[in-house]
Amino acid sequence: MEGTYIPEPEEELxxxxxxxxxxxxxxxxxxxxxxxxxxxxxxxxxxLLLGGAAALLMRIQLAxxxxxxxxxxxxxxxxxxxxxxxxxxxxTPAILGFSVYIIPLMIGANDLAFPRxxxxxxxxxxxxxxxxxxxxxxxxxxxxxxxxxxxxxxxQYSPGPGIDYxxxxxxxxxxxxxxxxxNLVVTIIYFRVEGMTLGKMPVFVWMVLINSCLVVGAFPxxxxxxxxLLLDRQLQSHFFNLxxxxxxxxxxxxxxxxxxPEVYILILPPFGMLSEVFQVYSRKPIFGYGFVVGSGIxxxxxxxxxxxxxxxxxxxxxxxxxxxxxxxxxxxxxxxIKIFNWIGTMWGGSLRFTTSMLFAIAFLVxxxxxxxxxxxxxxxxxxxxxxxxxFVVAHLHYVFVGGSLFGILAGLFYWFPKMxxxxxxEKLGKWFFWLFxxxxxxxxxxxxxxxxxxxxxxxxxxxxxxxxSLLNLTSTIGAFLMGFSVxxxxxxxxxxxxxxxKAPNDPWDAYTLEWITSSPPALKNFDxxxxxxxxxxxxxxxxxxxxxxxxxxxxxxxxPSKSDRGGSFEKNDx
Amino acid sequence: xxxxxxVISIFNPQSAEAWKLSPLNNYxxxxxxxxxxxxxxxxxxxxxxxxxxxxxAEPKQIYNNRTVEAFMIGIPFLMVSFFFxxxxxxxxxxxxxxxxxxxxxxxxxxxxWWQAVYPGTTVVTANEIHLPAGKKVLLxxxxxxxxxxxxxxxxGPKMDMIPGVKNYLWVTIGKPGVYEGACSEFCGKxxxxxxxxxxxxxxxxxxxxxxxxxxxxxxxADTLALAGAVIFNKKSCxxxxxxxxxxxxxxxxPDLTHLASRTTLLAGMMxxxxxxxxxxxxxxxxxxxxxxxxxxxxxxxxVNALVAYLSNLK
Numbered sequence: 043m044e045g046t047y048i049p050e051p052e053e054e055l056x057x058x059x060x061x062x063x064x065x066x067x068x069x070x071x072x073x074x075x076x077x078x079x080x081x082x083x084x085x086x087x088x089x090l091l092l093g094g095a096a097a098l099l100m101r102i103q104l105a106x107x108x109x110x111x112x113x114x115x116x117x118x119x120x121x122x123x124x125x126x127x128x129x130x131x132x133x134t135p136a137i138l139g140f141s142v143y144i145i146p147l148m149i150g151a152n153d154l155a156f157p158r159x160x161x162x163x164x165x166x167x168x169x170x171x172x173x174x175x176x177x178x179x180x181x182x183x184x185x186x187x188x189x190x191x192x193x194x195x196x197x198q199y200s201p202g203p204g205i206d207y208x209x210x211x212x213x214x215x216x217x218x219x220x221x222x223x224x225n226l227v228v229t230i231i232y233f234r235v236e237g238m239t240l241g242k243m244p245v246f247v248w249m250v251l252i253n254s255c256l257v258v259g260a261f262p263x264x265x266x267x268x269x270x271l272l273l274d275r276q277l278q279s280h281f282f283n284l285x286x287x288x289x290x291x292x293x294x295x296x297x298x299x300x301x302x303p304e305v306y307i308l309i310l311p312p313f314g315m316l317s318e319v320f321q322v323y324s325r326k327p328i329f330g331y332g333f334v335v336g337s338g339i340x341x342x343x344x345x346x347x348x349x350x351x352x353x354x355x356x357x358x359x360x361x362x363x364x365x366x367x368x369x370x371x372x373x374x375x376x377x378x379i380k381i382f383n384w385i386g387t388m389w390g391g392s393l394r395f396t397t398s399m400l401f402a403i404a405f406l407v408x409x410x411x412x413x414x415x416x417x418x419x420x421x422x423x424x425x426x427x428x429x430x431x432x433f434v435v436a437h438l439h440y441v442f443v444g445g446s447l448f449g450i451l452a453g454l455f456y457w458f459p460k461m462x463x464x465x466x467x468e469k470l471g472k473w474f475f476w477l478f479x480x481x482x483x484x485x486x487x488x489x490x491x492x493x494x495x496x497x498x499x500x501x502x503x504x505x506x507x508x509x510x511s512l513l514n515l516t517s518t519i520g521a522f523l524m525g526f527s528v529x530x531x532x533x534x535x536x537x538x539x540x541x542x543x544k545a546p547n548d549p550w551d552a553y554t555l556e557w558i559t560s561s562p563p564a565l566k567n568f569d570x571x572x573x574x575x576x577x578x579x580x581x582x583x584x585x586x587x588x589x590x591x592x593x594x595x596x597x598x599x600x601x602p603s604k605s606d607r608g609g610s611f612e613k614n615d616x
Numbered sequence: 617x618x619x620x621x622x623v624i625s626i627f628n629p630q631s632a633e634a635w636k637l638s639p640l641n642n643y644x645x646x647x648x649x650x651x652x653x654x655x656x657x658x659x660x661x662x663x664x665x666x667x668x669x670x671x672x673a674e675p676k677q678i679y680n681n682r683t684v685e686a687f688m689i690g691i692p693f694l695m696v697s698f699f700f701x702x703x704x705x706x707x708x709x710x711x712x713x714x715x716x717x718x719x720x721x722x723x724x725x726x727x728x729w730w731q732a733v734y735p736g737t738t739v740v741t742a743n744e745i746h747l748p749a750g751k752k753v754l755l756x757x758x759x760x761x762x763x764x765x766x767x768x769x770x771x772g773p774k775m776d777m778i779p780g781v782k783n784y785l786w787v788t789i790g791k792p793g794v795y796e797g798a799c800s801e802f803c804g805k806x807x808x809x810x811x812x813x814x815x816x817x818x819x820x821x822x823x824x825x826x827x828x829x830x831x832x833x834x835x836x837a838d839t840l841a842l843a844g845a846v847i848f849n850k851k852s853c854x855x856x857x858x859x860x861x862x863x864x865x866x867x868x869x870p871d872l873t874h875l876a877s878r879t880t881l882l883a884g885m886m887x888x889x890x891x892x893x894x895x896x897x898x899x900x901x902x903x904x905x906x907x908x909x910x911x912x913x914x915x916x917x918x919v920n921a922l923v924a925y926l927s928n929l930k
Binding site for chain 2: 114359374378388390406407411421431501
C-alpha cells in the first residue's frame with residue numbers, strides 16, 4: 043500500500059453511502075465541503091443580484107440632480123442594505139465558498155474537520171441573510187447605514203423595525219462566519235497531508251489560516267455592539283444613548299474595531315488566490331514566499347490597531363491621532379510588499395494571459411489605486427478633508443471590487459474547471475473581463491473627483507453645482523455597464539456548465555494538490571496522494587514521472603512509490 | 617445670488633488652515649503618482665517582455681532575492697516615515713488645542729439645519745453663517761440630536777458634531793465672499809439637504825451685521841403682515857420658532873427674527889422667495905420629506921398673511 047494517509051474526519055465521510063444523484067434534496071442535506079463551497083458561491087450570487095439591484099436603483103436616483111425617483115427613506119434603506127449585503131452576504135460567503143471548497147483539496151484532506159459545522163455555517167448565514175431581507179416586508183429595512191452609527195440607530199431616530207433585523211441578521215451571519223473560520227483553522231492545522239509542513243503550505247492556505255484567525259478575533263466586538271444595540275432598542279438600556287448616560291462614540295469604537303479587521307478579512311484570501319494564479323500563469327514559484335506570508339501575518343496583527351482612522355474627525359485629539367496615523371501608515375508597507383512580490387513572480391516568467399491572469403494583472407492596477415487612495419486616510423490632515431466624502435466611496439470600491447472581487451474573479455476563472463468539470467470559453471471570459479473592468483472604472487473613478495469637489499457620501503440627491511451632474515451621470519452609465527457584465531458572467535458560467543468543453547484534471551499545468559484529482563473531484567477527494575516535499579507537489583510529481591507535457595490522465599500509476607522518489611524533490615525545496 | 621460663484625474643492629484653499637494643509641495634499645499626490653508610475657511601468661514591461669511563446673521551456677525558477685526585498689520594504693518605509701513626520705507637524709499647526717478661548721460662534725447641528733449662536737451678542741441665526749474675514753476665529757461645534765459634520769472644502773478640515781461633546785475648529789478666512797459646504801456625516805433622511813453657506817464679511821461689515829442682527833424683529837409693515845404676526849403667535853408656530861422682540865420664543869426650530877435677510881431656505885434647498893415659503897408652509901413633508909415641521913391645514917388667506925409677515929423680517 044503506497045501513497046500517504048489522507049486526513050479525513052473521524053466519523054465516516056458523511057454522505058459517502060448516499061446515492062450519487064445530485065437532486066436538490068441531496069444538495070440541501072449535504073455536508074460535503076465541495077457541495078457546501080458551491081452553495082456558498084450560489085448564496086453570494088443570489089445576494090450579489092439583490093445588492094447590485096439596490097446599487098443600480100441608487101445610481102438611477104443619482105443620475106440627475108434633484109431627482110425624485112426614490113424617496114429619501116427608500117434611498118437610505120437601499121444604501122444601508124447595499125453595503126451590508128455586499129460585505130456580509132456577498133464577499134464573505136464568496137471567500138468562504140472558495141475556502142471550504144479548495145482548502146481540503148489543497149492540503150490533501152478529504153473534508154473539513156467538522157463537516158456538519160460546515161453545513162451549519164452555510165445555512166445560518168443563508169437564514170441570517172433572509173432575516174435581514176425580511177425587514178423589507180416587516181415595516182422597513184435598516185436605514186442608518188451599514189456602519190449604523192449611534193444615536194441614529196436608536197429607536198428615537200429610527201423607529202422602524204429595520205435596525206432590529208440588522209442586529210439579529212448580522213448576529214446569525216456572524217455566527218456562521220466564525221464557525222466556518224474555526225473549522226478552517228482546525229482543518230489547516232490538523233488535516234494536512236504527510237510532508238506538508240507549515241513552511242510548505244501554499245500561500246492561499248496560509249492566507250485562509252491567517253484570515254480565519256482574524257475572523258475569530260474581529261467578530262466579538264461586533265457581536266457585543268449588536269447585542270448592546272438590541273438591548274438599547276428593545277429593553278431601553280442606554281449603552282449608546284446620551285440621555286441615559288451612554289456614549290454614541292462607544293458604538294464607533296466597537297464597530298470599527300471589528301470593521302477595520304473586516305476589511306482585511308475580505309482581502310487576505312483574495313491575496314492568497316492571486317498568489318496561486320500568478321505562480322501558475324507565470325510558470326514560476328511565488329517570489330519571496332516568506333515575505334508574502336509574513337506580510338499577511340503583519341497585516342493581520344496591525345489590522346487590530348488602526349480602527350481610529352475611521353474617526354479622525356470625531357475630535358478625539360491629536361495625541362490619539364498620532365498613534366493611529368502611524369499604525370495606519372505602517373499597514374501600507376506589508377501591502378506594498380505583496381504587490382511588488384507578485385510583480386517579482388511575473389518577472390522572468392513565461393506569462394499566459396488567460397482571463398484569470400488578466401483579472402490578476404488588473405487587480406494589481408486597481409488595488410494599487412485603492413491602496414494609495416487609502417493612504418490619504420492615514421495622513422490625518424488629508425483625512426480631515428476627504429473622509430465622509432465621495433472620495434471614500436471611490437476608495438472603498440477600488441479596494442472591495444478592484445481588490446477583493448477582482449481577486450475572487452481571478453480565482454473563479456482559475457478554479458472553475460476543477461469545480462464544474464468544464465472549461466470556460468476564453469473568448470467570452472475576456473469579453474467579460476473588459477466589460478467589467480471598463481464599467482467598474484467608469485463608475486468609480488469619477489467618485490474621486492466628486493469627493494475632492496466636496497460632495498458628501500450617503501446623500502440621496504445633490505444640487506446642480508460644481509459639475510456634480512455630469513460626473514454622477516458618468517458613474518450611472520458605468521454602473522449599468524457593470525450590472526450588464528455581471529449578468530453576462532452568469533450567462534457564461536451557465537453556458538460553460540451546459541456545453542463547455544470537458545476539463546482535464548490539470549488544465550493549467552498547475553502546482554498544487556487539488557489538480558491531481560478528477561475535475562470535478564469525486565465525493566471522496568483523494569484515494570492516493572504523493573507525499574509532499576515542496577511548495578509545489580504537483581510539479582514535483584510531473585517532473586519525477588517525466589511527464590513534461592501534462593495530460594488529462596494523471597492516474598495512480600504515475601504516483602511515485604516510496605522507492606522511486608528521487609532527489610529531485612529536495613532540489614526545488616524552498 | 618452667489619450660488620456656485622466659488623469653486624467648491626479641496627484644491628481651492630481659502631483659509632489659512634486650508635493653506636497649511638495643501639502642501640501635504642500635493643506631497644501625497646506626488647508620492648502616489650510615483651508609486652503608480654512604478655507599478656504600471658513594471659507591469660507594462662513585464663507583460664510585454666515575458667509573454668509566453670509557443671514551446672517555451674520552463675523559465676528559471678527564482679525563489680527569492682533578499683536585496684530586492686530590502687528595497688521593497690525600505691523605500692515604502694522611508695516614504696511612510698516622511699508622511700508621518702509631516703502629518704504630526706501639520707496637524708498640530710492647523711488645529712492647536714483650545715485653551716479656554718471663547719468661540720466666535722457656536723454652531724449646533726440639528727436634523728436638518730444649522731443653528732448659529734454668537735456668544736456675547738443676542739444674535740441667533742440659521743444655515744447662513746456670517747464670519748469675519750482676515751481674522752482667526754474659533755468655531756464651537758455641537759449637536760442637538762444625531763451626529764452631524766461641518767465641512768467647507770475651501771476651509772480645510774471637517775469636524776464632527778456629536779451629541780454631548782463640544783468640538784472646535786479654527787478658521788482664518790482669507791477674503792470676503794460666500795463659501796459653501798455640506799453636512800458630511802450621515803444624519804438621517806435629509807442628510808442631502810443640510811448644506812452650509814458661510815458669508816465672510818470684512819471686519820467692518822461683520823460688526824455692522826452683528827449690530828443689525830442683534831436687533832429685535834421689524835414690526836409688521838402692513839395689515840396683512842400684522843394679521844400674519846397674530847396668527848404666528850396664536851397658532852403653533854411660536855412653540856418652535858423664535859422671533860426676537862415678539863412673544864414667539866420657541867427653541868426647537870430655526871430662529872426667524874431676520875428670516876428675510878437670508879438668501880436660501882431649508883439649509884440650502886431652495887431660494888428664499890415668498891412662493892417657496894408658501895409652498896413649504898402648505899406642505900412641509902412634501903417639500904422636505906422627514907422635516908420636523910408638522911403640516912397645518914391652513915386657509916389660503918392665513919398662509920398669505922403668514923408669508924407676508926415672514927418675508928418682511930429683514
